[in-house]
Amino acid sequence: MSLKPIFTRTPGLKTTPTSYCPGCGHGVAHRLMAEAIVELGARGRTIAVAPVGCAVYGYDYWNFDTTEAAHGRTPAVATAIKRVLPDRMVISYQGDGDLASIGLAEIMHAANRGERITVIFINNTNYGMTGGQMAPTTLAGQITTTTPYGRNVDETGHPLKIAELLAALPGVKYSARGALHKPGLIRKAKSYILNALKIQEANLGFSIVELLSSCPANWGLTPVKAVEHLEKVMTPVFPLGVFKDETPGQEG
Amino acid sequence: MNRPVFMKGNEAMAEAALLAGCRYYFGYPITPQNEVPAYMSRRMPEVGGVFLQAESEVAAINMVFGAAVAGARAMTSSSSPGISLKQEGISYMAGCELPGVIVNIVRGGPGLGNISPSQADYWQSTRGGGHGDYRTLVLAPHTVNEMVELTMDAFDLADLYRNPVLVLADGLLGQMMEMVRFPDPIEQRKTGLLRGRDLPPQDWTLTGCQGRSPRLIRSLLMKPGALEEHNFHLEKKYALIEREETKAEEIDCEDADIILTAYGTSARIAKSAQIMLGEQGIKAGIFRPITLWPFPYNRLAELARRVDRFLVIEMSLGQFIEDVQLAVAREKSLKQVKIGLLARPGGGVPTPEEIAARAREVLP
């Protein structure tokens, strides 16, 4: 009797164990992205641009071509790769400091040009790699190493809602926000990534998936408490869902 | 046979890039180099290339980075303030060993300065500019024709060494019109700085891992010792470049009473001063570095054995003279030689009369 495998490790990932903190969402996001690429048969023609941030070693885990980029410039690098190789799948993976702060100009303009790239955007409401400073996505009142009294939105601004902001641009054909703290939501997040990559495959325009991701180490919470925080405190500020989907036949 | 055409420096340079096979141009407006993006925006669609006006110089250099990652010849151009913004990207390119051509049509600084011709970015160009231990090749043309040839060569050297190459000119060269002859690219590869050498295979570019194992491009090397090892590898490459690529033009230096030492626009004017001095019975030579890095230290040192009077002419406040002093000091104590300086910073351009007068002051 032969056994039929119904689940295997995705060939989109190497076997290297990740070095992420317990409860961190980056590893889950990596796997979803890798699975989606493999399901679309695109591993051999994918070029990823890794961020400056906790996922800077993405290339140690992803099993496809990857380049580094300077902090925040990921979309500019991805833009040129795609312009040179229009039939490749080009993915820009970015954190919220990278994308929403130092790299805001690059992301807005790549989106506005409708570059045929897909952005995976990890929102963990802080700068993970540098030790938990305030990011543009930091919640009102949230304590970080640079907002020791809690984020005062009158002085430092309000959490930037990137998925909604980018959805407003005509060049953006797909914008969704998922979360990585529950199995059902993880499956949904993967379907968002698949949709976003298909938008790129169909040469329609820019696509982005924002993923709410927990950062227990810098939030000062246990992984279990961090999941509760993500559910109860973060999602009311960053609602989940699809903000734009111009997949043919999906409009409206 | 290529007929000579009458053309503006900036446009000639852009056309030269196309001839060299550059099909990706990324730039941001700044005077005095605006003719380059304007020309590229018109020509790139004609040759099936991509012109993209970037949102900033920062984005533009990172687009050059991306195009290089994907294996394409790419270029950006700017002027001083914009080049400052590109420095982080140039450092990343050097660290990742990516080819690319960066044109700087230098203007007066510091700050917004002015749009007059200047050579004030000498240190920035030859000493790194961005962070970290790295070098960029720096080519300094002094005529429109040379802008064409060196721009074509820049792409070859960038590919040969997997290193960014800077072409350094100024508003005077960029804006002037001169007769130029566009060389046949195959000929240029033989007669130009490449000297007929083969370019290495592009076995490192990211094109998707179909049929091979995944590739990686990075400058981040956190494992203990890994970065030091990488930097020593870079040092070896830089030493090879210093040995192989140093180039200067010399006119009548061997038995000169004084050597006028200058590059780019200053050298062009010094050539008029040389003739003027000759008419006054003074034997002046011209030493004009064509590569600013690598700098022709050895050749200049050799000349210093016989000649002990130099006049450095630069459109900056005594930057270039430091390399002349470093070169001369290889052979002689700086007490035994006299190195005069004619410095015109802030957009000033020296006249041949001024140079000749200063040269006479340096002579005994």
Ligand SMILES: Cc1ncc(C[n+]2csc(CCOP(=O)(O)OP(=O)(O)O)c2C)c(N)n1
């Ligand atoms: C120009 C520059 N500025 C600052 C840094 C330092 N730095 C490294 S990672 C990082 C923040 C990353 O945070 P984020 O993008 O939110 O990603 P995360 O680490 O949370 O995944 C910063 C500021 C840098 N590498 N380069």
